[in-house]
Amino acid sequence: MLHITEEDVLKHYSMKQCMKDVEKAFSLSKTTRVDIPFRTILHHNGEGAHTLYMPSYIEDIQYASIKISSLFPSNKEIPMIQSLIVLTETISGKHVATLSASALTMLRTGAISGIGTKYLSRKNSEVLSVIGCGAQSFGQVQAIMEVRDITKIILYNRTTDKAELLSAKIFELYSSWAGEVIIMEDANEAVKAADIVVSCTSADTPVFSGKCIKKGTHINAIGSCAPNKHEYDVHVLNRASKVVVDTFEGAKNEAGGLLIPHNNNEWSLNKIYGELSDVILEQEEVRNSADDITLLDSVGVGFLDTICAASIYTKIKEIYK
Known part of the structure; x- marks a missing residue:
């Protein structure tokens, strides 16, 4: 073997x-x-x-x-x-x-977000905000850099040392990249400027407010994969025109960001647009306009x-x- x-x-x-x-x-x-x-x-x-x-x-x-x-x-x-x-x-x-x-795991988790970004984000997206700079964050950056011409990356982490380490890894891998990396100390400020947001934290409660997301933003939520945890709030769901999941089965059992608002009667799982596989196979434009906010909530799949x-x-x- x-x-x-x-x-x-x-x-x-x-x-x-x-x-x-x-x-x-x-x-x-x-x-x-x-x-x-x-x-x-x-x-x-x-x-x-x-x-x-x-x-x-x-x-x-x-x-x-x-x-x-x-x-x-x-x-x-x-x-x-x-x-x-x-x-x-x-x-x-x-x-x-x-x-x-x-x-x-880092690569394939990043790949999910990369594919979600490919099909759900605006093609002219340039600014990426990464909320949470732990073990999965580098793969997220790599995958999104594969599908979009990113010119600015904004990093937020509860402690700045991990953000600094991620910044160094980005410049080491992309030594000829002409973009900039900015570290911010406020998650809401970090998402305000973003065309694409990646949320990869283990937070129990929302790290940023959906009220701060600008029109046209795509969000990849890949952290806090437990029914009692949610790293984004109900405002994200209420503002999103399309909510996509990697699988319905995983979402209905582990996606706290969806389950908590559903159980509180603030939002309904019936509003899920579809699975990522549906989006891939349809090969059709998911966005109705450049102002649409889209969300991919991924808990991973074996x-x-x-x-x-x-x-x-x-x-x-x-x-x-």
Whole structure:
């Protein structure tokens, strides 16, 4: 069995390829057999500590996988998020690889937002605001830079040290980029100027107000994936002309940003426009006007791990033959 390290993933698997794989997976989820049993969550001692078990199977590519991902917010000396994938080919049932999956998770989570931005944001969007500069934020920037000509990136984090680290990583990767990165200390100010907002926090309550979102903004909300947490408020939903989710099943179980207003009778899940796969397959303009505000709320879905892991494995096994 091949073990694929984080270094292997980062060296041999680009965001461009990841986005192709993720878009293909969303399309396959509507056109072929894709099994995604609902994830199992085990809660542990310690505030917010839990482990997720996420199995999935894609018939078209003949691979299945299970990702085991632990989130321990109090970790200081080791990463807060640690993930491992076991990949199985489904012709013989052979377990062909294990993958250290933190980098893969960052890439495929970013790819979801990149694809959402591709189909839901204005094509002339130039200003990106990132709310929350933790482990997932770099992948978000990479994916959105793939689909839009970003000239300014605004960063907000509760503590500025993570924003400074993210800024340094951006300039290291995009050394010839002529844009600017600004760090702000107020989330509402950070979103006011944005054409695209990425919210990737673990906040229990809204970090910014929807009243501060300007017309024409697209929002990718990928953090706080629990039914009792929401990082954006009901004003975002009430102002959005289109609300898209990665899957209805995930949204109805884990998207606190949608569930809390729904349960409070402030908004209804019936207003969800559709799944991201619907938007991809329709290949039609979702926006009715340049002033539309759009939202993609993503809690993640296991079949993306399967297709990305299979893609990486196919490439790495040839290199290591």
